[in-house]
Amino acid sequence: MSVARRTVERIRQPEYTGENRCLPCTATNLVIAAVVFAGVALVSVPVAIAVAALSVASIWLRGYLVPGTPELTKRYFPEWLLAKFDKQPTPDPTPLGEFNPEQALLEAGVVEPCADVDDLCLTEVFETTWRERMAALEDDANLRDGLAAQLDVDPETVTFESFGEAYVVRDGETNIGQWESRAAMLADLAAAKELPEWVTGWEALTPHHRSRLLGGLRVFIETCPTCGGAVTADTEIVESCCRSTTVVGVDCTECGDRLLEVPYDEAAA
Structure with a gap:
């Protein structure tokens, strides 16, 4: 040099x-x-x-x-x-009353009031089938086939790449999906296969509403899809090029995979 x-x-x-x-x-x-x-x-x-x-x-x-x-x-x-x-994506605000993912999941029988705390938990039947679907997708070949079927692409051209805090799926040279981690992708793909059997009118939902349901489900994961450890949620400060933002992060404690990251709403909390 x-x-x-x-x-x-x-x-x-x-x-x-x-x-x-x-x-x-x-x-x-x-x-x-x-x-x-x-x-x-x-x-x-x-x-x-x-x-x-x-x-x-x-x-x-x-x-x-x-x-x-x-x-x-x-x-x-x-x-x-x-x-x-700011380069960080910010969720589009949805008017109150337009769509409530929590209510939709509750009405579909996917979640129910917890037995021991004042909160919602996954129903045992849904959690079992969802976890079975996630386990079936852990192999890269099965994951490619599942993504190809969902996104209508050739599985032979699907590749995965992890960099920084993003897990990217490509079809050749084209980005076709991005998640917080491989664990988040496994959870979404498995849920996208299972939810149509539970949510009435799934096919009529907009992509935005489906995405909110899938992201909302990740909040209820208690065991990490990739490393099998516990899952915890906490607030933290995320630094971007232009500003500091408080977010709620849902993470796998053993491997560090991030399942979900959403802006912290102090009023709602």
Whole structure:
């Protein structure tokens, strides 16, 4: 590796560049660089050009020009503006009364009031059949066949890839699905095969409503589909490029697979 290349790599801050780049930070610093350039140009155009080149290089390699910009944007930029730049998907709000996954699962006999706590639990029959379906999908070949049947693709072209906090399914070079983990995918695919036998009018539900039912079911999992350990739920702070968000995470304690992550609603809690 050349000296120049090593120097660039030492200066580069991957936590604030590439896919992690904070766009509000970049925009703010470019504006600052433009103001500085205009001021210096009144004295010396050549010097202003050099300042502009160094400023742009700093923003490109480090993500910002002014130290502390990422934290400043999180603290002082309005939430609605940060949300527009945030790369994390945010669930579309559904008007109250339009669709209630919990009520739908209760009416279908999938869940019922728990015997010992004031909450809902999976019915024994549904939990047994759901877990049997998950177990049958643990083998990669069966999983490919199941996904191919659900998504109408060729099982021979289906591949899996895990990176960061995402588990991605591809059909050739095309992404056809993404989950929090393999465990979450197993749970959804097995539930998608079982729920039509329980939920009246399943075929008439929109993809959005089906997705909410599948995600809602993952809350009730007590044993991890992949490692067999216990499942716990807790709140945590998730850092994105632009802001900090409180979420509720449902995780497998033994292997760390995340089954579900949803924004924390303090009022609802």
